[in-house]
Amino acid sequence: xxxxxxxxxxxxxxxxxxxxxxxxxxxxxxxxxxxxxxxxxxxxxxxxxxxxxxxxxxxxxxxxxxxxxxxxxxxxxxxxxxxxxxxxxxxxxxxxxxxxxxxxxxxxxxxxxxxxxxxxxxxxxxxxxxxxxxxxxxxxxxxxxxxxxxxxxxxxxxxxxxxxxxxxxxxxxxxxxxxxxxxxxxxxxxxxxxxxxxxxxxxxxxxxxxxxxxxxxxxxxxxxxxxxxxxxxxxxxxxxxxxxxxxxxxxxxxxxxxxxxxxxxxxxxxxxxxxxxxxxxxxxxxxxxxx
Amino acid sequence: xxxxxxxxxxxxxxxxxxxxxxxxxxxxxxxxxxxxxxxxxxxxxxxxxxxxxxxxxxxxxxxxxxxxxxxxxxxxxxxxxxxxxxxxxxxxxxxxxxxxxxxxxxxxxxxxxxxxxxxxxxxxxxxxxxxxxxxxxxxxxxxxxxxxxxxxxxxxxxxxxxxxxxxxxxxxxxxxxxxxxxxxxxxxxxxxxxxxxxxxxxxxxxxxxxxxxxxxxxxxxxxxxxxxxxxxxxxxxxxxxxxxxxxxxxxxxxxxxxxxxxxxxxxxxxxxxxxxxxxxxxxxxxxxxxx
DNA sequence: CCTCTGATGTGAAGATTTGCACATGAGGGC
DNA sequence: GCCCTCATGTGCAAATCTTCACATCAGAGG
Numbered sequence: 204x205x206x207x208x209x210x211x212x213x214x215x216x217x218x219x220x221x222x223x224x225x226x227x228x229x230x231x232x233x234x235x236x237x238x239x240x241x242x243x244x245x246x247x248x249x250x251x252x253x254x255x256x257x258x259x260x261x262x263x264x265x266x267x268x269x270x271x272x273x274x275x276x277x278x279x280x281x282x283x284x285x286x287x288x289x290x291x292x293x294x295x296x297x298x299x300x301x302x303x304x305x306x307x308x309x310x311x312x313x314x315x316x317x318x319x320x321x322x323x324x325x326x327x328x329x330x331x332x333x334x335x336x337x338x339x340x341x342x343x344x345x346x347x348x349x350x351x352x353x354x355x356x357x358x359x360x361x362x363x364x365x366x367x368x369x370x371x372x373x374x375x376x377x378x379x380x381x382x383x384x385x386x387x388x389x390x391x392x393x394x395x396x397x398x399x400x401x402x403x404x405x406x407x408x409x410x411x412x413x414x415x416x417x418x419x420x421x422x423x424x425x426x427x428x429x430x431x432x433x434x435x436x437x438x439x440x441x442x443x444x445x446x447x448x449x450x451x452x453x454x455x456x457x458x459x460x461x462x463x464x465x466x467x468x469x470x471x472x473x474x475x476x477x478x479x480x481x482x483x484x485x486x487x488x489x490x491x492x493x494x
Numbered sequence: 495x496x497x498x499x500x501x502x503x504x505x506x507x508x509x510x511x512x513x514x515x516x517x518x519x520x521x522x523x524x525x526x527x528x529x530x531x532x533x534x535x536x537x538x539x540x541x542x543x544x545x546x547x548x549x550x551x552x553x554x555x556x557x558x559x560x561x562x563x564x565x566x567x568x569x570x571x572x573x574x575x576x577x578x579x580x581x582x583x584x585x586x587x588x589x590x591x592x593x594x595x596x597x598x599x600x601x602x603x604x605x606x607x608x609x610x611x612x613x614x615x616x617x618x619x620x621x622x623x624x625x626x627x628x629x630x631x632x633x634x635x636x637x638x639x640x641x642x643x644x645x646x647x648x649x650x651x652x653x654x655x656x657x658x659x660x661x662x663x664x665x666x667x668x669x670x671x672x673x674x675x676x677x678x679x680x681x682x683x684x685x686x687x688x689x690x691x692x693x694x695x696x697x698x699x700x701x702x703x704x705x706x707x708x709x710x711x712x713x714x715x716x717x718x719x720x721x722x723x724x725x726x727x728x729x730x731x732x733x734x735x736x737x738x739x740x741x742x743x744x745x746x747x748x749x750x751x752x753x754x755x756x757x758x759x760x761x762x763x764x765x766x767x768x769x770x771x772x773x774x775x776x777x778x779x780x781x782x783x784x785x
Numbered sequence: 786c787c788t789c790t791g792a793t794g795t796g797a798a799g800a801t802t803t804g805c806a807c808a809t810g811a812g813g814g815c
Numbered sequence: 816g817c818c819c820t821c822a823t824g825t826g827c828a829a830a831t832c833t834t835c836a837c838a839t840c841a842g843a844g845g
Contacts, residue, residue: 230496231833254794793838794839796836797834800833802833803829803830806827809824
């Protein structure tokens with residue numbers, strides 16, 4: 204059965220009883236209908252209809268086909284309805300991936316977005332490995348660093364996350380706070396263990412003597428924990444630091460410290476209402492994360 | 495959803511994950527598959543797949559389609575199996591129509607044929623009105639008289655039903671029997687009420703004085719009842735007369751009395767195994783009905 | 786009885802679909 | 816690191832399918 208269109212044609216003929224009627228419904232010429240039927244009967248080796256001058260009447264085989272094709276027609280109609288609706292509405296799954304750092308900021312946004320769209324299921328993926336948009340693993344990715352340049356991805360600038368230097372009360376009581384940058388050499392800092400291309404990290408290594416970077420971590424979460432514990436002065440996103448009452452801002456955020464974030468979507472999904480709707484929502488919510 | 499073939503293409507792509515694989519299975523070029531998908535997505539306004547260099551992965555919409563199309567594919571496969579089997583096997587209905595006269599002879603044949611084909615349902619239609627093969631009312635018709643000449647019907651000569659003259663015991667005891675044709679003028683006969691073109695009836699009216707045809711009936715069954723009741727000498731098919739023990743053959747069957755019978759089938763059904771099988775069976779069984 | 790309408794059926798022209806060739810790109814294995 | 820394989824994607828020619836025009840036929844209605 205390798206031609207579903209012919210089944211569809213036969214279905215309409217069986218339903219309506221005439222070739223001409225079926226041709227009208229299908230929007231094709233009646234000759235086409237006749238040829239479809241002939242072809243189908245030839246392939247199946249069964250007569251589906253008895254031909255007479257007043258129309259086609261279905262044989263037993265034709266009636267059997269009618270029943271099967273009727274349900275198919277119904278199911279396809281339902282499917283088309285669902286699919287067309289899905290294209291224009293915000294339902295189903297929305298899969299977001301980002302660096303784990305952004306989780307505290309993103310979580311309330313995702314929760315609010317889902318609250319606006321009750322039929323939506325949010326999947327928020329963070330992890331060490333990069334989730335690949337190309338394979339449908341996510342609808343939207345938030346990436347840091349230099350602009351990704353993969354061909355099938357739609358990349359747009361998001362925000363520059365405001366970063367500032369913070370010290371915990373424990374540190375302040377023990378070592379005091381630097382009044383300005385010139386006193387940094389007399390203080391202890393928290394930095395990345397490995398040399399990264401992150402702007403604030405480069406700035407840190409250029410400004411502070413390497414021996415003053417006394418607490419080094421491998422990931423952002425550990426870095427945050429170190430700052431909060433008073434292991435040294437360290438960089439934190441402003442939005443994160445605001446969550447702790449025991450932190451004092453040592454220096455206000457500067458643009459040159461922050462790496463740009465990028466919103467990345469797959470080109471196939473970028474135009475969908477679901478993705479567009481979320482992007483708009485996200486950008487509005489992120490306005491005050493900016494430097 | 496006005497192109498089931500495109501759904502079928504999308505189904506194979508969703509199932510296999512690659513355009514090339516789907517193209518192989520479908521027996522078309524991969525470019526065709528791509529265009530089908532593009533067309534379908536365009537019509538539905540939804541992305542069914544995310545394209546990447548290693549293949550196509552289905553979106554939620556694509557997975558939805560996959561589920562629906564999978565059942566469709568299964569059902570069509572089953573249907574094709576049933577239909578193809580039906581073309582080559584003797585199952586379903588077999589609808590026969592004939593003059594009511596033939597019922598006594600036909601019934602045992604139909605019973606035996608059905609016994610050979612347990613999946614067959616026999617519908618034997620007799621009645622005043624002619625059942626029309628063109629409208630699918632019957633698979634096989636047995637007609638009397640001159641050869642029917644409708645274009646869509648396949649007509650083949652069947653048999654000439656052996657007719658003979660019979661008298662019942664009641665008649666014989668009261669009037670005796672004619673020794674030969676010359677004594678017919680002294681006997682009473684049973685004939686058709688209206689002038690028919692049936693050969694035996696024409697012969698009767700030419701041979702026997704009209705006033706000797708004293709019992710006239712409108713249909714064959716009444717004619718038979720009249721003969722059996724001894725209302726006069728009358729024509730009966732030999733096969734029918736044999737069923738009665740109280741009948742004496744007044745004159746043996748003659749070819750010129752009998753009208754030819756014809757087997758008629760609709761051209762669309764004539765080549766099917768069911769019809770062919772029945773025709774063969776019927777002709778074998780009818781060999782001894784012949785004149 | 787005759788016409789008129791609305792069916793099916795078929796050969797030829799036209800339009801759409803398909804197939805082909807080639808380009809491009811991503812992984813896997815040596 | 817490089818090649819080799821196997822994907823997708825696209826312009827153009829070819830083949831198929833569709834449409835058109837016309838023929839035929841059955842039945843309804845005067």
